[in-house]
Amino acid sequence: MTDPSLLLAMSQEAATKYSHDLTAGSVMITDSLFVSDVPDFGGKVYELPITHSAKEVLGKALFANIIALGALVKLTGIVSEESLVKAVLNRVPKGTEDKNKQALQVGMSIAETIL
Incomplete structure (x- = not known):
């Protein structure tokens, strides 16, 4: 992608490297x-x-990516929250559905506090 409008930077390296592709109308979530x-x-x-x-x-950093997805959807509205939950629950390992659903809610709650 050469002209992104959204960047999710989970590391300093990613923020530094990919922010150069963003424009004034872009959004960065860090x-x-x-x-x-x-x-x-x-x-x-x-x-x-x-x-x-x-x-x-x-209790685990492992859920950071799912939390980030919840926050991203809450901040941008790029897909519906219902669609996100369905997509994530269809992809996570069996037995982790509840924790991943909780992670999505945590992300949405974090984002909601700054809206």
């Missing part, structure tokens, strides 16, 4: 635990405690 120097690209930035929340609420 994991505040790992991205401390947010590049200035002229667009909107949401700094969220994604990995911190995964560890604190769910």
Whole structure:
């Protein structure tokens, strides 16, 4: 992709490397635990405690990506929350559905606090 309108940066390296492709109308969502120097690209930035929340609420950083998806959907409305839940639950390992559903809710709740 050469002209993205959205960047989810879960690391400083990703934020630094890919922010150059963003424009003033773009959105960057960062994991505040790992991205401390947010590049200035002229667009909107949401700094969220994604990995911190995964560890604190769910006990494992492993759920950070699912929390990020929940936040991304809440902030952008790119797909419906119902569609996101269905898609995630169809892809996660059997027996982890409840934790992943909780992770989505955590992400949506985090995003809701800044809207």
